[in-house]
Amino acid sequence: MITEKILVVDDESTICDSVKKILSRKGFAVENSLSADEALEKMKTNKYDILITDLMMPKTSGIELIELVKKHYPEIDVLVITGYASIESAVQATKLGALDYIQKPFTPDELNDRIQKAVEFRKNKQERIKISEGPNEKEKKDDKIDVDMPFSAKEVEKATSKEYTDKLTRSDTTTPARQAKTAYCNMGQRECRRLVLTGLECKDECPIVKKEKTKAKTGKASRQTADLIDVDMPFNLAEVESVVGTDYLDCLDRSDFPRAALYGKNNSAKHNVLVVDDEPIVCHSLRRILNAQSCSVEEAFDADKAEQKLKNKKYDLIFLDLKMPGKDGMDVLLSIKTNYPGTPVIMITGYGSIDKAIEATKLGAYQFIPKPFTPEELRKVAIEALAQ
Numbered sequence: 001m002i003t004e005k006i007l008v009v010d011d012e013s014t015i016c017d018s019v020k021k022i023l024s025r026k027g028f029a030v031e032n033s034l035s036a037d038e039a040l041e042k043m044k045t046n047k048y049d050i051l052i053t054d055l056m057m058p059k060t061s062g063i064e065l066i067e068l069v070k071k072h073y074p075e076i077d078v079l080v081i082t083g084y085a086s087i088e089s090a091v092q093a094t095k096l097g098a099l100d101y102i103q104k105p106f107t108p109d110e111l112n113d114r115i116q117k118a119v120e121f122r123k124n125k126q127e128r129i130k131i132s133e134g135p136n137e138k139e140k141k142d143d144k145i146d147v148d149m150p151f152s153a154k155e156v157e158k159a160t161s162k163e164y165t166d167k168l169t170r171s172d173t174t175t176p177a178r179q180a181k182t183a184y185c186n187m188g189q190r191e192c193r194r195l196v197l198t199g200l201e202c203k204d205e206c207p208i209v210k211k212e213k214t215k216a217k218t219g220k221a222s223r224q225t226a227d228l229i230d231v232d233m234p235f236n237l238a239e240v241e242s243v244v245g246t247d248y249l250d251c252l253d254r255s256d257f258p259r260a261a262l263y264g265k266n267n268s269a270k271h272n273v274l275v276v277d278d279e280p281i282v283c284h285s286l287r288r289i290l291n292a293q294s295c296s297v298e299e300a301f302d303a304d305k306a307e308q309k310l311k312n313k314k315y316d317l318i319f320l321d322l323k324m325p326g327k328d329g330m331d332v333l334l335s336i337k338t339n340y341p342g343t344p345v346i347m348i349t350g351y352g353s354i355d356k357a358i359e360a361t362k363l364g365a366y367q368f369i370p371k372p373f374t375p376e377e378l379r380k381v382a383i384e385a386l387a388q
Contacts, residue, residue, distance in 0.1 A: 004119055005029045005047065009039040009065065010054040010081070015104075019052060019081075022108045023115060036060035040068065048076055050118055055082040055089055063092060070097040077118050081106070087357040091368050094361040101358055269296035271386055272313065276306040276332065277321040277348065282371075286319055289375045293382060303327035307335065315343055317385050320365075322349035322356065330363065337364035344385040348373070 006028050008019045016032035023030050031046075033039035036053070037060055051069055055062035066078050080093045083104035090101045099121060100114050144150050157165040185192035188206030273295045275286045283299040290297050295317075300306035303326055309315075318336060322329035329347065336345055344366040349356070352370030360368050366385045369377065 004049040004122070005031075006050045006052060006115075007031050007033060007039060007042065007046075007048045008052045009033045009036060009057070009062070011035060011057045012054070015054070015081070019111065022111055026112060026115070028115070036062070036065040036068075039065065043069070043073055043076075048073075049122065050115070051076050051078045052081060053078065055080060055093070056084050063089070063096065066093060066096045066098055077122060079114060079118060085354055087352055087354055087368055087370055090354045090357050091361050094358050101354060103354070270294040271296070271316040273297045273317045273319070273382075274300060274306065274309060274315045275319045276300045276303070276324070276329075277319070278302060278324045279321070282321070282348070286378065289378050290382060293379060295382070303332045306332065310336070310340060315340075317382060318343055318345045320345050320347055322347055322360070323351055330359065333360060333363050333365055344388055346381055346385060 006023060008016050008030060009032075010016050010019075011034055013032075013034060016034065020030040020032055031042065031048075033042060036057055039051070039053070040060075042048075051065075053062045053065050057065075060068075062080060062082070066080075069076055069078060074097075078093075078098045080090075080098050080101045081104060082089065082101075085101070085103040093101060099118055102110065102114055144152065153165055185201055185206065187202045188209050192206075192208075271294065273286075273290055275283045275297060277283050277286075277299075278301050280299075280301065283301070287297040287299070298309060298313075298315075300309055303324060306320075320329055320333060320336070324332075329349070333345055333347065336343065341364070345364065347357075347360045347365045347368045348371060349368075350371040352368070357368040366388070367381045369381060
């Protein structure tokens, strides 16, 4: 039995009447509004499941209506119908939360097919909510020790001890108490771990003070941070910096070695950008444009090379071609958003279509740019993506 209630919003009464007639035959309860403002008034007193809205309307536009609906009535699923279809409007509507995008003129079968997909989506969404709200589900999630240790803290505690469980970390092993005991040293005029271990104060000059004086004379400033670089790299950060330099030190991470792709790069660049395209001329063009935006740009001419680079380096922005030999751009996009969800991806393609733009946006693409594009268009979308 169909229970969905649908609200159709279009400033053309003939469109509203046609949509209502088509969907009413399928058993849906349909109401019409000739403006966004009228629709918003109806939503205050009536409950709707699906909203079908035109984009081009006087006063409040369809895009503005979607934004308001998703803010105040997030449970309503939105479908867009428009006679002024464009990749830009499709991406914008999808990013705001629109479920589907239908171009005018459309046939009754096309409309019924899209509405049926929306109904199925709603059913699946409701099932997911029921599963996630199962008994003690939140408690089970909270009880896990860590994402790398998906075991119940209570069960581990029963088998070992509370002290053991409290010390478990992402290293998957127990660690000693985090704060080492210290004692005040009169010679060095500071808290000193060495005094605790030996029980004796230094007789002459404090070695820590001596080292600081030496550094002050040579003019080498030490950065304000913890003494050790990392639990996996138990070396004094200031000492390593004095030997290898700041550039090398900035490349150190938990991999225990400097990332070669970073070492020696221009330090004036504020952002690291990866361009993935099988056309060298496109890669070089993007490099020239983005270098002027304080971006350090690297290129990958196929998906395998791109995935290799992504494993070795963190990028602030990725430009990805849709059509490449071997792995499809959509597959690469899905892999990137799965493994590096926080990295914005801008799709670029000479085979742009509204359906592809919507698909890429739903997969997580930040923006979708058809070729050819102007330097100004590229700079604008890059600035927006890097500001996120």
